[in-house]
Structures are given as C-alpha cells and as structure tokens.
Amino acid sequence: MSQPNLIENKQKKRVFEKLSDATGWTPLVRLNKIVQDFPFADVYAKIEFTNPMGSIKDRIARHLINKALQNGELKQGDTIIENSSGNTAMGLAMMAIENGLHCKIVVRATTAKEKLDALRAVGADLVLVDPALPPEHPDSYNKKVHTILKVHPEYFFPDQHNNLDNNEAHYLTTGPEIWQQMAGKIDYVVAGIGTGGTLSGVAKYLKEQDPNIKIIAVDPEGSVFYDYFKKGILSQPYRYFIEGLGDEELIKCVNFDLIDDMIQVSNENAFKYTRQLAKQEAILAGGSSGAAVYGVLNLLSRLNSHQKRRIVTIFPDSGGRYLSTIYNDDWLKSIGINPENF
Ligand SMILES: Cc1ncc(COP(=O)(O)O)c(C=O)c1O
Known part of the structure; x- marks a missing residue:
C-alpha cells in the first residue's frame, strides 16, 4: 500500500501524533424533537464539545x-x-x-x-x-x-477578543467544515457571540461561497453588542450568567458588518433550552448552546412556513462543565430562576 493511502486511512481512523491535531472535523447533528413545531426547517447543530479539550x-x-x-x-x-x-x-x-x-x-x-x-x-x-x-x-x-x-511584558498575550487570527481559525476550519457537511445548501447560521471569532470567521467563509446565507447572532441581555447592533449605542452593561457569550465593551473580533440580525436572550431562556436539549435530544451542552437554540426557535417563529429552510447552529461546549450551575436547581433558584417553569 502506498504512503498517501496509509495517511488517508490513519486520518479516517482518527489516529493522531498529538492531541491538538484531533481538533476540528466535529460532527454536525440534526435536531429533531426540540424543533418539531417547525417541520419546514432542517436544523443541524455542530457539536463542538467533541474537540479534545471539550470546546470550540x-x-x-x-x-x-x-x-x-x-x-x-x-x-x-x-x-x-x-x-x-x-x-x-x-x-x-x-x-x-x-x-x-x-x-x-x-x-x-x-x-x-x-x-x-x-x-x-x-x-x-x-x-x-x-x-x-x-x-x-x-x-x-x-x-x-x-x-x-x-x-511581565515578556508574557505572550494571544488577545482572543481583538486578535483577528481568532476569526481566521474559524475561517480556515469551522466555516469550510460546515459548508462541506451541509453540501453547500445553507439558508441561516445562528450562533452566539463571545469574542465574535466563531461567527465572524464562519460568516466570512460562508458568505464568500454563497452571499445569500444569512448570519444571525445571539447575545445575552446585559451585554453591549445587541444595542450597538440595533441602535448604534453603547448601553450600560449589567451582569448575566451565560458563560462565554456577550461582553461589557466592544471588541475587534466581532465584525458587525457580517451579521444580518441579532437576537437577545435572557439567562432564563438560555438555561431553559439548555436543559431541554439534554432531555429532548440527549445533547448535554453548555448555556451558550441553549442560547443558540433559543435563537433558532425565535428565528423559526418569524419565518414563512411555506418555504423549506436549512439552518446551522453551533454548540460550543459541554454541559459537563455546568453540572453545578445550569443543571443544578438550587443554583438556578439562587439567581432567581425557577426550573419548574422550564
Ligand atoms: C461556552 C462558549 N460559548 C460560546 C462562545 C463564543 O464563541 P466566540 O468567542 O467565538 O464568539 C464561547 C467563547 O468563549 C464560549 O466559551
């Protein structure tokens, strides 16, 4: 057997020389029950907690x-x-x-x-x-x-919030993976913004392939991005509990020009759909994934049901990282959320 085939087989079997090389090519999984009220939509989620250290x-x-x-x-x-x-x-x-x-x-x-x-x-x-x-x-x-x-000026600061190489990582990997996994047929991408790297990098790549693809960002109540996108104003940030999303100031990696619409999500809605994802799809994900599901449902409720739609969303990390918070009723109650309403 020739060397190229050996390498190809090795990759198919997912054998790697070091852990970081196992990053990427995460599965894209169809959501079923949680979107069942919207049969006109095919919704797929990129399961990023299958990366080696558990996140995107x-x-x-x-x-x-x-x-x-x-x-x-x-x-x-x-x-x-x-x-x-x-x-x-x-x-x-x-x-x-x-x-x-x-x-x-x-x-x-x-x-x-x-x-x-x-x-x-x-x-x-x-x-x-x-x-x-x-x-x-x-x-x-x-x-x-x-x-x-x-x-310590000698320390190396990657500066994930303002270093556009963050966006480039997603332009080079997450975007092309989604494009190939969806066979080039995508109407909407719905995802949370933290540093903005994921959505900006994915958006740039996908819009280059098909400029009709619409990019929908999800931002927590209390973060500054939503008011800036909708009204051009910098509002006073306040505390929220969805880890990984939003910010209290504007940062370079959020490219507002590539975002077609933005949806605001409360702690309660993010955590409600995080818990429903686990119960209905067996996807034990983090709070930013529940926020993304809320964004998808919010979008679907406003779309005309006569047209078939293909939607991609991104689940950045695993619920295993939030068992003591989002999946804990006492913690939810301590921040004023009643899980019985879920
Ligand atoms: C759990 C979680 N979700 C979503 C995000 C947002 O991704 P990005 O920073 O690429 O916007 C992050 C980023 O830290 C995160 O940790």
Whole structure:
C-alpha cells in the first residue's frame, strides 16, 4: 500500500501524533424533537464539545499558538497569558503542555467550578478576578491581563477578543467544515457571540461561497453588542450568567458588518433550552448552546412556513462543565430562576 493511502486511512481512523491535531472535523447533528413545531426547517447543530479539550476554543488555541511558535513570537519556556471564560484556557493549556510553555489565565471567580477544577488539573495558573468590578478597573476581567503585562511584558498575550487570527481559525476550519457537511445548501447560521471569532470567521467563509446565507447572532441581555447592533449605542452593561457569550465593551473580533440580525436572550431562556436539549435530544451542552437554540426557535417563529429552510447552529461546549450551575436547581433558584417553569 502506498504512503498517501496509509495517511488517508490513519486520518479516517482518527489516529493522531498529538492531541491538538484531533481538533476540528466535529460532527454536525440534526435536531429533531426540540424543533418539531417547525417541520419546514432542517436544523443541524455542530457539536463542538467533541474537540479534545471539550470546546470550540481548541480551534483558536491551536491556531494562535502554532502561528506564534512558527513566527518566533513564542518559544519553549515562555508564558502565555489570556483572559478566558474557561474554554480558551483549556485549549491553551493543551498547547502549553504539548510545547513546553506555561499558561496563566485570568478568569472570573464566579466561573463554573468544574471549569476551574479542570483548568487546575491541566496545570493552568489561575488569576481569579471579581466579576463585579467595572470594566475600567485595573483588576477587572478585561483589564487584569494588561495590569499583569505591565509587570511581565515578556508574557505572550494571544488577545482572543481583538486578535483577528481568532476569526481566521474559524475561517480556515469551522466555516469550510460546515459548508462541506451541509453540501453547500445553507439558508441561516445562528450562533452566539463571545469574542465574535466563531461567527465572524464562519460568516466570512460562508458568505464568500454563497452571499445569500444569512448570519444571525445571539447575545445575552446585559451585554453591549445587541444595542450597538440595533441602535448604534453603547448601553450600560449589567451582569448575566451565560458563560462565554456577550461582553461589557466592544471588541475587534466581532465584525458587525457580517451579521444580518441579532437576537437577545435572557439567562432564563438560555438555561431553559439548555436543559431541554439534554432531555429532548440527549445533547448535554453548555448555556451558550441553549442560547443558540433559543435563537433558532425565535428565528423559526418569524419565518414563512411555506418555504423549506436549512439552518446551522453551533454548540460550543459541554454541559459537563455546568453540572453545578445550569443543571443544578438550587443554583438556578439562587439567581432567581425557577426550573419548574422550564
Ligand atoms: C461556552 C462558549 N460559548 C460560546 C462562545 C463564543 O464563541 P466566540 O468567542 O467565538 O464568539 C464561547 C467563547 O468563549 C464560549 O466559551
């Protein structure tokens, strides 16, 4: 057997020389029961928690760190610093272990315990910040990295919120995968925006293939993106509990020009559909996936049912990271949500 066939067979069997190479080519799975009120729609979800460290963020960690290693910005023994809701941090920890780097992560102290425990398990050095601090405070989630960089300018800061290589990772991988998996027939993509990398990268690739594809973003109540997109104003952010989505300030990776519409989601609706996904589809996903499902249902309820529609949504991480929060009735009640209403 010739060498190319061997390599091809190896990839088919998903055999890899290192864990990060197993990133991507995640499954696209049809949603059935949760969208059954809308038989005119074929809705498919990209299941990103099948990535090696459990989230879509493995894609950007791999791309950003490999690029920095290749262009000499990073070398063995260096320290990476990033602020993350936990998922990018897990991907960076994988890249750090593989390449002999150190990994320091600024994370909100209220981040789900499962994520913090997992990060410590893979050797990340955590800097916990108080989420109640205003964004301009030097110790806030958005400013703490810069405060540390003043003391340690030698640290490497990927800056996932403003580094357009984040978008590029999705332009090069997530977008083409969706296009191929949907055989080029897509009407809408509905997904949450956190850094904006996923939606902006996917949108750019897909609109280049077919400019008729509509991109629908989902943003939590309390984040600044929705009012900026709809009214061009920067409203006062307030606290919400959907990890990974939204922000308290505008960031470069959110490309508003590629977004056709935006849907706002409450904590309650995001968590209601997260729990329904588990019960109705056996998909144990995180809160941003429930937010995406809410976005899909909201869109479907406004579409004309006489036309067949093909919709793609993205489920960024697993519910295993939120068993003590979204899947815990006492926690839901502690934030004023009654799970009996779900
Ligand atoms: C759980 C979760 N969902 C969604 C997102 C949003 O993805 P993006 O940052 O590419 O907009 C993130 C990003 O951190 C996340 O952690």
